[in-house]
Amino acid sequence: MLEIEIDGQQIQVPDGSTVMDAAAKIGSYIPHFCYHKKLSIAANCRMCLVQVEKAPKPLPACATPVTNGMKVWTHSESAVKAQKGVMEFLLINHPLDCPICDQGGECQLQDLAVGYGGSQSRYQEEKRVVLNKNLGSLVATDMTRCINCTRCVRFTTEIAGEMELGQAFRGEHAEIMPFVEKTVDSELSGNIIDLCPVGALTSKPFRFAARTWELSRRKSVSPHDSLGANLIVQTKHDVVKRVLPLENEAINECWLSDKDRFSYEALNSAERLQRPQIKQGGEWREVDWQTALEFAANGLRGIAQQHGGQGLGALLSPHATVEELYLGQKLMRGLGTDNVDFRLRQTDFRADGRRSGAPWLGMPIAGVGELDRLLVIGSFLRKDAPLLAQRVRQAAKRGLQVGVVGPTAEEWLLPVRSRMVVPPSGMVSALGQLVRALSEQKSVVVSEAFVSSLPAAVSEEASTLARLVGSGERVAIWLGNLAVQHSQAAELEALACEIGRLSGGRAGVIGEAANSVGGYLAGAVPSGTGLNAKGMIDSPRKGYVLLAAEPDLDFADAPRTQAALQSAEIVVSLSAFDSPALRESADVLLPIAPFSETSGTFVNCEGRAQSFNAVAKPLGECRPGWKVLRVLGTLLGLNDFAYEDSEAVSKAALGADYTRKLAGGETFHVAEAASVTDSGAGLERVADVPIYFADPVVRRSAPLQKTKDAAVPVARLSPATLAQLGVSSGERVRVGQGSGTVELVAAADETLAAGCVRIAAAHRTTAALGALSGRLSVERA
């Protein structure tokens, strides 16, 4: 510890602290632009100059390490004189255009100019002008306003992992730019808007939409990935105008992924469902709520009376709130059936009843920083959980070693020490080899359940990877979306748990959606003889309740799902959005509120329940989903549906200590064989759910749909496989899977395992293909 006196106050700070850290500790504000607590120190704005005893000149607080006995004055005459001098220089080339600048009212330069700027400029010469750059559909630029603090450059390099911006030229010609004509394509790019201390980088979708002081700030939680990033949603006249991060060191720190930040653009899209509608004689008709609800209730009651409760099934979205999921399953159970599930893209449910509780990450999100070994199995980590990947990226700098098993070696912008690139059908064997290698290396006996099924030989790669995983003290094993959606997900999970046991680590699941854990806790899974999501499609029901899910995009097998829904007598769909596919399948459309217009709860991957309130009034005649389900329950004469508010529902759903319901990560044994067996012929499908196709909200966000990540899916194959097929990159190919055929452009992908085709799911152009895994054929179109 070091002794330092700041502004007359004696404090102790840890070794290695800077004067800026010490000042923050006593709550003394030192003006600054380039300094940011999460970024490296640049010390190039010079705004944080302070007076230090025995130093002949003022020193930058952000870059001056504390020495023992140091005496610092942050607001002395000499310090303020230096700060004012710097401010005068910064303002020399800064345009005086605050009235037309989007940053006005939330601009650090504007704020500090009030305190440190002169009322008149002594600079009479011409100011410099810098041409604007096109950074893509999310970030707008006014580069003349840039003060060259390089926060954006450091963010892309250090946090996002790829240097997409740089400071070119020199001296007064210096300017921030991407490399010629390139855009900033990071999935975290929106954060540079927050970081920019001036109006050089502003939000393109929000441009000129409102002033910060006109907006109400309300807290919310992101409904997208499994992280549950904390949001500040800003509204004006009940319309969401902008989303900003709410700092939470335990979850999203001060960042947001672009998905969390810009998805709000969908909330007022033309596709929002605003009035209840029913289909009669093939014609859609807008009706009032009473009629629609009675139509739905009568339909469901009719099926229950005619075919018994078993005739019904509920398919609920993992992006729905705990309240909606809880009341959804309660409705079904009230009608006498256990056919309810929220794991719509999953195909293998054999782990149900074997694992000890709800699958979750198995560790706190903030704990990533303390890990020293991480094994990621079957994940598109960077795009599926951008901020989790960001944490891994930072931890890797501090010594975390990452190993990967999966069908692709795609770029995560973080160092992967060791990996096994295997096709999906080889993943069980790959994990089996890891188990064998680990048990040999660590001389720990393999659990009896696995002994007979382990592969006899261990490959070189497996043994290297096992050494990496086995050499750690704080080890985590994460199963990604590809592993969870795998046709042998149960084996993968069981083996992951065994790897965890052997390596002294802990296995967990990253999770696909905002409520991938919450759905389990809310009981939105079948019990007893109830059918799971796949079962309800494989043996079609007479009536369905569909909650916030799109039949063509949100399911493991779109064509079969649509067929099952269309053959049903009644499909009650609660949805915030309208779509042609929904109209084809459903008989009643009940408009429910998206996350911004309802109160609710999401349980994120670390098992943290986060409740939020509505930030805006429901659009049109929309109603919060939990209220609609409550009325439906009452109309059907079911017991215990008289909840006063959403809090009462979440209390009933989660109980007092819901964390006890989380899985313990113990090894379990899968007895029966997988229902889908690999035929072994043809190419294997690898299906990712691209970041901006993943849920109904983000699909409709126009600015996100213009980004590179939302490009139309192509059929990606390894160069070797392409050569075997006699197809070259860029040619059109016909892809057939089951009974579905689509035409796509072929593209070479060197990161992909041989014999695989990577085709994105959740997009209209590929929906006809069906299952997310399995064999398919590719030929030149």
Added chain:
Amino acid sequence: MLSQESLQQIDREVAKYPADQKQSAVMAALRIAQVEKGWLPQELIAFIADYLEMPAIAAYEVASFYNMYDLEPVGKHKITVCTNLPCALSGGVHAADYVKQKLGIDFNETTADGKFTLKEGECMGACGDAPVLLVNNHHMCSWMTKEKIDQLLADLESK
């Protein structure tokens, strides 16, 4: 994109640094590339960046920072006159004006026949020799009086 010879030279520079820090050789690599191609088009900068496994923008930062790298085509002979303060006090600006008048071009311009390009330079570390100018980045000329400039231009013209 570059000749085998240039690539070999770059490899020699790369070998001077640890294997995971290839980008340390970026200045040398850009220099070698410029010697071969005469200037540094963006594709060439991107190629060098790729070759050294570094982001293209990081190589561009370097290429645009130092004024001896040419981001636009230059004439056969590039004359860079120092106009920093010590040179300016000893006639650097006049020397530059004289070259301008002789060649009929301004700074950052190339003669119609493509022979000469004139650039304004920064301190070349020889203030005692002022005025100084640099020919094609490699040949430094000191005490550049009008006579010596005449002589230099005549020599270059005949090359």
